Amino acid sequence: MRTLVLVVVVALVGCASMQNTPQQDLVWAAYRQCQYEGRIPNNVQLVRVEPDGRYWYEWINGSRGSIDIQQCISEQIAAIAAAKRSASPTR
Numbered sequence: 412m413r414t415l416v417l418v419v420v421v422a423l424v425g426c427a428s429m430q431n432t433p434q435q436d437l438v439w440a441a442y443r444q445c446q447y448e449g450r451i452p453n454n455v456q457l458v459r460v461e462p463d464g465r466y467w468y469e470w471i472n473g474s475r476g477s478i479d480i481q482q483c484i485s486e487q488i489a490a491i492a493a494a495k496r497s498a499s500p501t502r
Contacts (some may be wrong), residue, residue: 434464441487442466442480450483452476 431439442457455476459467468480 431460432462432464435460435462437488437491438464438466438484440491441484444487445480445483448483451480455480 438460439457442451445451452475454471454473455468456471457466457468457480466484468477470476
């Protein structure tokens with residue numbers, strides 16, 4: 412019984428400590444902005460983002476939108492990075 416409790420506690424602590432990296436958050440934010448702007452078709456869905464920012468997407472009913480999602484996410488990431496640089500205090 413004690414072993415079971417220990418396994419459950421370790422599992423809960425492990426799940427609670429899992430958070431996105433800044434690179435993952437950046438890609439997800441870029442994807443949401445692309446969706447909001449209507450720049451990617453509804454048949455393209457972002458499905459996974461690795462901790463280093465690499466991402467996977469899938470198509471539903473055809474492959475239209477592959478270039479759209481790649482281009483939009485790249486542009487949004489560049490725009491977010493530029494906004495962060497301009498908001499940073501200068502020395």
